[in-house]
Amino acid sequence: MKHLKLTAGALALGTILAGPALAQTELTMWYHGAGNDVELTLINQLVSDFNASQADYAVSLESFPQGAYNDSVVAAALAGNLPDIIDVDGPVMPNWAWAGYMQPLTIDESLIENFLPGTKGYWDGQLYSIGLWDAAVALVTRQSILDDLGLRTPTLAEPWTGDEFMAALDAAKASGSYEYPLDLGMAWTGEWYPYAFSPFLQSFGGDIVDRSTYLTAEGALNGEAALAFGEWWQGLFADGYAPGTSQDPAARDNGFIEGKYAFSWNGNWAALGALAVHDDTLFLPAPDFGNGSTIGAASWQFGISATSEHPEGAAAFIEFALQDQYLTAFSDGIGLIPATATAAANSANYADGGAMSAFFDLTAEQALVRPVTPGYVVAAKVFEKALADIANGADVADTLDAAVDEIDNDIEANGGYGHM
Amino acid sequence: MAKGTKLTQSNRAGWAFALPGFGLMVMFIILPFVFAIALSFTNQRLISPNPTKFVGLANYQQLLGLGTITLESERDENGAIVYDEDGEAQFPRLRGYTRNNPDYPRIDGMREWFSWGNDESRTYVLARDVVFMKAIVNTVLFVIVVAPVQAGLALCLALLINQRLRGINVYRAIYFMPVVVSIVVVSLLWRFIYDGNDGLLNNLLSGLTFGAFEGRDWLGSPSTALGSIMVMSIWQAVGFHMVIWLSGLQTISPTLYEAADIEGASKWQTFRYVTWPGLRNTAVLILIVITMQAFALFAQIDVMTNGGPLDSTQTIVFQAVERGYGKQDISGGSAISVILFVIVLTISLIQRYLTREKN
Numbered sequence: 201m202k203h204l205k206l207t208a209g210a211l212a213l214g215t216i217l218a219g220p221a222l223a224q225t226e227l228t229m230w231y232h233g234a235g236n237d238v239e240l241t242l243i244n245q246l247v248s249d250f251n252a253s254q255a256d257y258a259v260s261l262e263s264f265p266q267g268a269y270n271d272s273v274v275a276a277a278l279a280g281n282l283p284d285i286i287d288v289d290g291p292v293m294p295n296w297a298w299a300g301y302m303q304p305l306t307i308d309e310s311l312i313e314n315f316l317p318g319t320k321g322y323w324d325g326q327l328y329s330i331g332l333w334d335a336a337v338a339l340v341t342r343q344s345i346l347d348d349l350g351l352r353t354p355t356l357a358e359p360w361t362g363d364e365f366m367a368a369l370d371a372a373k374a375s376g377s378y379e380y381p382l383d384l385g386m387a388w389t390g391e392w393y394p395y396a397f398s399p400f401l402q403s404f405g406g407d408i409v410d411r412s413t414y415l416t417a418e419g420a421l422n423g424e425a426a427l428a429f430g431e432w433w434q435g436l437f438a439d440g441y442a443p444g445t446s447q448d449p450a451a452r453d454n455g456f457i458e459g460k461y462a463f464s465w466n467g468n469w470a471a472l473g474a475l476a477v478h479d480d481t482l483f484l485p486a487p488d489f490g491n492g493s494t495i496g497a498a499s500w501q502f503g504i505s506a507t508s509e510h511p512e513g514a515a516a517f518i519e520f521a522l523q524d525q526y527l528t529a530f531s532d533g534i535g536l537i538p539a540t541a542t543a544a545a546n547s548a549n550y551a552d553g554g555a556m557s558a559f560f561d562l563t564a565e566q567a568l569v570r571p572v573t574p575g576y577v578v579a580a581k582v583f584e585k586a587l588a589d590i591a592n593g594a595d596v597a598d599t600l601d602a603a604v605d606e607i608d609n610d611i612e613a614n615g616g617y618g619h620m
Numbered sequence: 621m622a623k624g625t626k627l628t629q630s631n632r633a634g635w636a637f638a639l640p641g642f643g644l645m646v647m648f649i650i651l652p653f654v655f656a657i658a659l660s661f662t663n664q665r666l667i668s669p670n671p672t673k674f675v676g677l678a679n680y681q682q683l684l685g686l687g688t689i690t691l692e693s694e695r696d697e698n699g700a701i702v703y704d705e706d707g708e709a710q711f712p713r714l715r716g717y718t719r720n721n722p723d724y725p726r727i728d729g730m731r732e733w734f735s736w737g738n739d740e741s742r743t744y745v746l747a748r749d750v751v752f753m754k755a756i757v758n759t760v761l762f763v764i765v766v767a768p769v770q771a772g773l774a775l776c777l778a779l780l781i782n783q784r785l786r787g788i789n790v791y792r793a794i795y796f797m798p799v800v801v802s803i804v805v806v807s808l809l810w811r812f813i814y815d816g817n818d819g820l821l822n823n824l825l826s827g828l829t830f831g832a833f834e835g836r837d838w839l840g841s842p843s844t845a846l847g848s849i850m851v852m853s854i855w856q857a858v859g860f861h862m863v864i865w866l867s868g869l870q871t872i873s874p875t876l877y878e879a880a881d882i883e884g885a886s887k888w889q890t891f892r893y894v895t896w897p898g899l900r901n902t903a904v905l906i907l908i909v910i911t912m913q914a915f916a917l918f919a920q921i922d923v924m925t926n927g928g929p930l931d932s933t934q935t936i937v938f939q940a941v942e943r944g945y946g947k948q949d950i951s952g953g954s955a956i957s958v959i960l961f962v963i964v965l966t967i968s969l970i971q972r973y974l975t976r977e978k979n
Contacts, residue, residue, distance in 0.1 A: 271945075274666065274667060277667075295667060296667075298669065299667040299668060299669055300669050301667075389926060444840065445840065445928060445929060446816055446837050446839060446840025446929070448815060448816075448817055451817070577948065578947045578948060578949075581942075581946050581947055582947075588928055588929070589928075589929075589930055589931075592842070592928065592929040592930045593930065594930055597713070597715060598714070598715065598731065598732070601715050601719060601731075602731055602750075605729050609682075609729075610947065610949070613663060613665075613949070614665065614668060614670065615670050
């Protein structure tokens with residue numbers, strides 16, 4: 201911890217000293233990537249390139265460990281000490297914008313015309329944040345597994361139907377070669393649950409909240425479709441298709457590679473590890489349970505704090521960061537999906553035919569952002585608990601009803617979160 | 621000059637020395653406490669542009685609201701009770717009564733907490749916040765088990781190491797070690813021990829029974845999760861209370877033991893009539909300290925189970941944090957803290973009354 205602070209401090213100091221100090225206006229920036237050396241190198245490179253590229257502004261960077269980042273921003277906002285530039289997790293952005301922590305981002309919008317939809321953070325009709333990258337989830341398996349089990353390879357145009365998916369799980373189970381047919385990553389608590397599992401619910405025809413009004417979850421999270429989803433979800437664990445909430449985190453990280461699971465529901469960040477061991481690893485689209493095959497979108501994005509006295513400088517930095525070369529650099533460095541097709545074409549993994557290009561197509565074709573509402577932060581927690589409880593055998597209808605009540609109470613207590 | 625004013629007038633230096641300590645206590649203990657009480661009567665959020673409003677007892681009603689309903693079992697057209705394939709009588713679903721049913725406004729939005737009855741009718745106790753009710757029950761259960769067991773075990777250990785033997789300090793150090801290690805680290809380690817696949821505990825039990833014991837998922841099953849956390853918590857803090865017992869033991873005058881020896885008292889009689897009365901005040905202290913610590917159960921839950929599975933390890937403090945920070949509902953979290961304060965205060969007063977000096 202101390203070491204990290206020292207490093208971050210030294211780097212921040214370094215960037216201040218590096219620029220021609222006197223004439224420049226100082227901008228402060230917070231970033232969530234402390235602890236990841238590669239990521240730090242990339243962001244520091246970006247900052248020092250910007251500082252050297254012009255004479256008006258000098259950005260100084262402070263990095264936080266991801267686990268403590270959101271708390272730090274909230275604490276700083278309450279104390280009135282926010283930096284000029286912050287980075288923000290896509291689904292959290294509406295909460296911060298609504299709370300008055302962020303101001304609309306005024307950049308040349310032609311710059312982001314070709315950006316993946318999930319990288320653009322719109323709230324209340326205005327752009328608040330923009331990401332250099334997106335993240336995606338896929339059904340990870342191996343060609344040899346599909347061949348052994350005699351399964352067709354699903355494609356973007358023709359993903360597995362719900363029945364085909366369950367038949368695939370049955371085949372894997374019947375083969376007896378796997379501890380469990382499917383690894384959903386139940387060991388990863390927190391945002392993983394709504395991010396990774398709400399697309400299944402959407403494919404059934406439900407959602408976390410009713411997106412037409414954002415004022416209730418009634419009908420979306422406890423309607424016919426949601427009940428069908430809940431029964432299916434419970435069956436995955438009750439019938440032994442997938443390890444439940446007590447899954448060993450180590451098994452989540454290495455289980456698929458070690459051959460414990462035939463299929464794994466996992467993100468692009470884990471793809472390189474799987475490819476390194478099995479070069480026939482496949483990244484397949486989510487099954488279609490009737491309402492289309494879909495995955496979640498939006499990762500970390502840059503925005504400007506409400507209290508920044510130099511929003512034009514902060515915007516200049518963000519515009520500078522949107523250059524393809526940085527999109528590619530972050531992608532090559534830490535495996536993220538570049539926000540534009542041109543940056544993807546130049547990247548090591550996402551170019552046409554690249555090892556992870558499937559993720560770019562998935563994001564471009566079928567990614568859907570999580571509910572764009574300040575209330576998402578609470579709804580996500582409620583959804584996570586409901587899914588964990590159902591997986592552990594709780595009554596589906598009662599659990600979803602209770603989740604709806606809790607989300608609705610929260611929306612009401614917050615005066616509708618600004619949705620009118 | 622009156623005595624009372626002497627304290628304020630001729631003792632300025634004393635007050636000056638006390639000021640930093642007092643200041644910190646006011647800032648970090650008394651102020652937050654006052655804040656918690658005040659906020660619990662408002663709708664304050666952690667993050668919100670909306671103005672804070674006074675809401676009276678709404679937070680408490682939301683947390684503590686209870687209701688009951690008695691339902692008749694379902695009958696077919698001949699009036700016979702309908703049974704499902706498990707032979708259980710069928711009752712209409714509660715959600716038909718508790719959700720948007722204008723005939724039952726008092727129980728709108730409530731959920732089943734527990735129920736009893738026979739095949740003809742069942743009585744359901746409903747709670748507005750079932751999770752919080754379960755948290756209270758779990759916490760009380762935790763206190764009822766941990767307080768006596770931990771205190772008793774600590775006393776046994778203290779008696780064992782209160783001897784003049786070679787190398788006894790090694791044992792003292794060993795028993796005290798878990799207390800010094802961070803509870804978060806201890807909880808992580810015990811997560812591995814309790815692991816359902818090839819945890820240490822499962823391997824140990826399976827080895828001891830020559831494979832007859834089937835591994836189980838200690839933290840993943842609602843029936844064993846809370847018990848597992850109790851065992852681990854008792855183990856972790858027992859050394860601390862052992863040291864307090866030990867200090868109590870060493871204040872007992874050796875002459876009393878010598879007298880007991882001369883009178884020909886047995887070991888049990890010595891303990892019953894010399895040691896135990898001498899430990900009276902220590903016992904009161906330990907009981908109150910353990911009770912308060914046990915009510916504050918949080919870190920183990922946060923690291924090991926997150927309140928799951930199926931709310932079997934929800935606790936009051938975990939709920940306060942989960943609500944206040946996780947769900948950004950500071951007023952709800954404050955209300956829970958105030959409820960906890962009232963519970964602990966009541967229990968401490970009862971304990972003091974029961975263990976008072978009887979003259």
